[in-house]
Amino acid sequence: MHLNKRKRLDQEAIDLNYLQKLMRSLFPKNNDCASQSDLSEVLDELLQFGVRSKKELRLLMKKYRHCLLAIDKEPLDRIHQRIYREDMGDAAYLDAIRRQYWFGYPALVRIAMEKEFGEAYERYSEARDHSV
Template sequence: MILSARQKIDNQVLSEALVYKGLSKIFPQVNDYWKSEAGYTEELGELRTFGIHTVKDLRILLKRHRRKILEIDRSPIDLYHQKMYAEEMGATVFNDFMRKRYWFAYPGLLRLALELEFKDKYEEFANVRDHI
């Protein structure tokens, strides 16, 4: 059976580079402000844990939840978090985030997709991961 170019791409097993590429195709460049410290190794492991193994699997996951993820990313944050982020980032950077109304970098957007898709199962997984 001959595969089209799209099918060949879709069937590729995810790698760190392909995770990043998938995120950059779906989400705005403004959210690409922080590189994953482990080069998407951790995120790739999480995707595999939840059965996301190919480029197509990732694309479907991200597209299914894209609108909700961007809505969450652009929503206002409470005063407690405003103060915390302003102290962490510095006032200038924080004010830029407030003005442009975006919060999550690509790894955060990916984890939002997993949370929206797998709900309590992912939350339990994340709590164990984060030792909560």
């Protein structure tokens, strides 16, 4: 069976380069603050939840793009303000407030996975976070 180029590309397996390229095409540059190891962890999680092809990943992220952007711009509660300020330092924290961004690409992917896979992903992430 002959597939056109787009369909062949859509069926290719996702990898780190594609994940980063897709996120850069859908989300602001300010959110591009993840290390390769952070992206690698998220890639493993996507694969575990059955997101294997470039098309599946693209559709997942486009489905929740507007919601993720809105979540990223929401004001932080006092507890998170303190945590981020301590972690980021004053200058980076104030810049994040001014530009209204909080989450790196891995966090945005994980939020999309929470929305898509619901309780199954929440249980998975709780187990992941408690095993560290």
